Amino acid sequence: MSADSATGAAKVSRRRLLGWGGAGLALGVAATGGAAAAAIGVSDDPEPRLGDAVPFYGPHQAGIATPVQDRLHFAAFDVTTDDRDALVALLKEWTRAAARMTAGRPVGEGAVGGLPEAPPDDTGEALGLKPSRLTLTVGFGPTLFAKDGEDRFGLADRRPPALIDLPAFPGDDLDPARSGGDLCVQACADDPQVAVHAIRNLARIGFGKVSVRWSQLGFGKTSSTTPEAQTPRNLMGFKDGTRNISGTDTAALNEHVWVQPQDGPPWMVGGSYLVARRIAMNIETWDRAPLKEQEDIFGRTKGEGAPYGKKHEHDEPDLNALPADSHVRLAHPDSNGGARILRRGYSYTDGTDGLGRLDAGLFFLAYQRDIRRGFLPLQTRLARSDALNEYIRHVGSAVFAIPPGVRDAADWWGKELFA
Numbered sequence: 001m002s003a004d005s006a007t008g009a010a011k012v013s014r015r016r017l018l019g020w021g022g023a024g025l026a027l028g029v030a031a032t033g034g035a036a037a038a039a040i041g042v043s044d045d046p047e048p049r050l051g052d053a054v055p056f057y058g059p060h061q062a063g064i065a066t067p068v069q070d071r072l073h074f075a076a077f078d079v080t081t082d083d084r085d086a087l088v089a090l091l092k093e094w095t096r097a098a099a100r101m102t103a104g105r106p107v108g109e110g111a112v113g114g115l116p117e118a119p120p121d122d123t124g125e126a127l128g129l130k131p132s133r134l135t136l137t138v139g140f141g142p143t144l145f146a147k148d149g150e151d152r153f154g155l156a157d158r159r160p161p162a163l164i165d166l167p168a169f170p171g172d173d174l175d176p177a178r179s180g181g182d183l184c185v186q187a188c189a190d191d192p193q194v195a196v197h198a199i200r201n202l203a204r205i206g207f208g209k210v211s212v213r214w215s216q217l218g219f220g221k222t223s224s225t226t227p228e229a230q231t232p233r234n235l236m237g238f239k240d241g242t243r244n245i246s247g248t249d250t251a252a253l254n255e256h257v258w259v260q261p262q263d264g265p266p267w268m269v270g271g272s273y274l275v276a277r278r279i280a281m282n283i284e285t286w287d288r289a290p291l292k293e294q295e296d297i298f299g300r301t302k303g304e305g306a307p308y309g310k311k312h313e314h315d316e317p318d319l320n321a322l323p324a325d326s327h328v329r330l331a332h333p334d335s336n337g338g339a340r341i342l343r344r345g346y347s348y349t350d351g352t353d354g355l356g357r358l359d360a361g362l363f364f365l366a367y368q369r370d371i372r373r374g375f376l377p378l379q380t381r382l383a384r385s386d387a388l389n390e391y392i393r394h395v396g397s398a399v400f401a402i403p404p405g406v407r408d409a410a411d412w413w414g415k416e417l418f419a
């Protein structure tokens with residue numbers, strides 16, 4: 001984030017509040033200006049509330065290599081307008097709103113202090129909350145480039161070859177209502193209300209141009225991009241994310257996550273590709289499986305998370321010591337021609353299924369430089385042979401091109417794509 005822009009935003013809001021009061025407009029804010037200003041986090045302090053805000057501007061979008069927060073609200077949108085200019089205007093407005101929200105500031109003029117006759121610019125439920133390391137990451141789905149053979153936005157020839165439509169994998173049980181999408185926004189934060197507020201406000205801004213196709217709440221990150229931190233556990237009770245790509249490993253990020261100049265297309269350089277899979281777990285069956293069977297399935301111990309034949313979690317796995325159908329052996333880069341992905345998934349529970357079984361699992365999110373060299377070979381192998389398959393079901397799927405970061409306040413999500 002640019003400190004300037006956040007500071008600027010604060011100054012504008014403050015000035016406007018004072019301006020309205022000075023003009024004697026019947027806004028109610030004149031009398032309560034101080035309280036309102038405090039409520040929306042605007043103060044005389046020229047310094048922005050950097051505290052726990054993650055920078056929004058930069059060469060890559062935040063929310064990929066940046067440290068993983070505790071909560072997720074992910075939304076996939078259908079674009080309901082055919083008007084390219086309206087879509088461009090929306091992406092500009094989304095970018096402006098995202099820059100503000102990630103800095104802990106309300107959208108537009110805020111939730112209070114605006115014209116009483118008009119709906120507030122911001123819905124208000126994040127008033128007084130900290131930025132909570134909110135990151136907002138936008139993506140473009142294959143159907144944005146062309147849908148049912150129709151090139152609605154003149155983008156058909158701009159679709160990156162690396163943004164493939166995934167094949168049907170053995171065992172897939174995909175629900176179309178939980179799959180696909182023209183656009184996506186991944187909101188991650190340490191406070192669930194901050195993540196939900198962000199998606200809600202972006203959806204609200206998009207009213208009449210986009211509609212939410214499906215969305216997913218997540219908790220208890222199941223992967224980490226900070227190897228020094230304690231590895232989180234998934235709902236099966238295993239440490240998940242031990243051997244992930246670290247957010248500070250620039251060489252690995254360039255090799256496996258960020259699109260490079262030689263990859264093209266130019267508008268994607270510095271970006272990445274996201275595969276999202278909703279993977280349901282048969283929790284009750286898993287909970288009745290013996291510990292030894294559970295450990296055999298992963299090829300790691302449940303307590304320490306050590307690979308079979310080794311003592312410690314971060315010891316290098318000896319693949320020959322792992323069962324042939326174990327998840328870790330099959331997913332290891334040595335079994336997949338060196339393929340690596342950056343995992344950033346979350347656990348989810350959506351109540352019960354009517355038969356008393358938990359509707360729960362892993363919302364799997366993986367970033368990669370090219371889906372054809374990342375998720376595709378990995379999932380091809382796992383879908384065929386993984387012992388874990390007895391306990392999981394892939395029920396939702398989507399892929400998105402994640403453009404590079406927004407450079408500054410004049411830039412916006414997708415500027416290069418629509419250039």
Ligand SMILES: C=CC1=C(C)c2cc3[nH]c(cc4nc(cc5[nH]c(cc1n2)c(C)c5CCC(=O)O)C(CCC(=O)O)=C4C)c(C)c3C=C
Pocket residue numbers: 234236238239240241242243244277279281298300317327328331332333341361362364375378379382392
């Ligand atoms: C296609 C890619 C993958 C899918 C789908 C997937 C699903 C999935 N994974 C777990 C739990 C664990 N996965 C672990 C390691 C691991 N998984 C993948 C890929 C997919 N997982 C990779 C590339 C790796 C790392 C392999 C390596 O380099 O050693 C682990 C072990 C700990 C760790 O390294 O993270 C666990 C546990 C579940 C529960 C799941 C679907 C529900």
Ligand SMILES: [Fe+2]
Pocket residue numbers: 327331
């Ligand atoms: Fe895995």
